[in-house]
Amino acid sequence: MVRVREYQRPHTMEEALLLLQREDAVPLAGGQQLLTGESRELGTVVDLQALGLDDIGMKGERLKIGAMVRLQQLVTASHGCALLGEAAQRDGPITYRNAATVGGTIATCDPLSCLLLSLLVLDAEVEVQYVDGVVTVALDKLLDNPSRWLQNGLITAVTVIPVTVHTAMTTVARTLRDRPIVAVAVRIVRQGEHCDLVRIAWGGVAKHPLRAYAVEQALSGQRLDDALIETTGASAVAELQLHSDFRGSADYRRAMVAVLTRRALWEAWLKAA
Ligand SMILES: Cc1cc2nc3c(=O)[nH]c(=O)nc-3n(C[C@H](O)[C@H](O)[C@H](O)COP(=O)(O)OP(=O)(O)OC[C@H]3O[C@@H](n4cnc5c(N)ncnc54)[C@H](O)[C@@H]3O)c2cc1C
Structure with missing residues (x-):
């Protein structure tokens, strides 16, 4: 159980920032991480609900x-x-x-x-x-x-950037309801038969989600094809320090990030046509 020593619910940003100056203060949003998990004590919990940050x-x-x-x-x-x-x-x-x-x-x-x-x-x-x-x-x-x-x-x-199209997201998980083992999101802006702009993000491959900059750069200005995706993707994935856990092994992640990136790229490419 998480024990809270002091609860504050400021109504202005100035008040909130002042409270957060305290050494033991921590912001509280939805509480899905802060108020769950192992038993511990929190100092001053500063609830952000009344600050009007929900527009x-x-x-x-x-x-x-x-x-x-x-x-x-x-x-x-x-x-x-x-x-x-x-x-x-x-x-x-x-x-x-x-x-x-x-x-x-x-x-x-x-x-x-x-x-x-x-x-x-x-x-x-x-x-x-x-x-x-x-x-x-x-x-x-x-x-x-x-x-x-x-x-x-x-x-x-x-x-x-509020884009409605040109994007794709693919994931692989143990079950439909489980969190992903690996996830990939892509956005492509297409100029005729070439990629004008490519954005790729990978999840489940590091301690936080990553942009796949090397692959983005290699594909930018190019016509999309499987061989190009394969070669650029393989060298970028080889550099990742992948981990194994109860959801999947490092080798499985390595294989899946390549497969999902290719699928998401093609899906976004076709949508961008
Ligand atoms: C099934 C499931 C399991 C999960 N398990 C984990 C897990 O094991 N570990 C994990 O880290 N995440 C986990 N997450 C994700 C985590 O719950 C969310 O990333 C996040 O906590 C949800 O936001 P919240 O509003 O509930 O944040 P809170 O729980 O309120 O806050 C989370 C952290 O962010 C800080 N914070 C909140 N809002 C702000 C802000 N505006 N500015 C600055 N700091 C802020 C808080 O002080 C706290 O340190 C899980 C999510 C799911 C769906």
């Missing part, structure tokens, strides 16, 4: 999603971004999605989150609020070093 709407040309938006909100209204709704739905059962938030999922860098993969291929930028202002950081940079960005900061929102 979704356009900000210029980008879709802005508040940190406290629940995953289920994206499923019911993905605001023209079908991939987000599909990804959020894959992340867990409805009881989980009704509580878990976008900000909490980003902060935990959940390696198996399909939502994080979809955000990565939609060029997500995360807004982090500090006492002295807001900083916008690319999601892949934050996932690479979360403590650097979140030690004294609070995620307030994430913005993405």
Whole structure:
């Protein structure tokens, strides 16, 4: 059981940031990680529910999603971004999605989150609020070093490119309801018979979701074909430090990430035609 020493529910960002200055303070979003798991004691828990961070709407040309938006909100209204709704739905059962938030999922860098993969291929930028202002950081940079960005900061929102097509997501899991062993998301912008822009994100292959930069670069400006995907994919996958666990072995992950990447690329390529 998780024991909470002090519970606070601030109504302004200033109040929240002040409370989070305390050494023992921790932000509480949906509580799906913070209030579960092994028995431990938490100091000051700062509930983010009353801060008004649960809006979704356009900000210029980008879709802005508040940190406290629940995953289920994206499923019911993905605001023209079908991939987000599909990804959020894959992340867990409805009881989980009704509580878990976008900000909490980003902060935990959940390696198996399909939502994080979809955000990565939609060029997500995360807004982090500090006492002295807001900083916008690319999601892949934050996932690479979360403590650097979140030690004294609070995620307030994430913005993405709102694309309705040209995307695909493939996963492999032990059962339909289980979390994925490996998951892949892709976005392609096609210029005739060539890839103008390619985004690929991999989940289940590292301690957080990754962008497959080497493969993206190799395919950019090229005509998609199986041999090219195979060779570029194989060298990128060879560099991954894959792990084995109760869901699957490192060798299985290696094989699957190649297969799923090829499938997702072709699906997005055809949609982009
Ligand atoms: C079946 C299942 C099992 C899972 N198992 C695990 C697991 O074992 N380990 C794991 O890490 N994840 C796990 N996850 C994923 C995890 O639950 C989610 O990634 C995330 O916790 C959900 O967000 P939340 O809103 O419930 O976050 P919370 O549980 O409220 O918070 C999670 C963490 O993020 C911080 N945080 C929350 N919001 C913000 C914010 N706006 N700014 C800065 N920091 C913030 C909190 O302080 C806390 O440290 C699992 C998910 C599923 C579906």
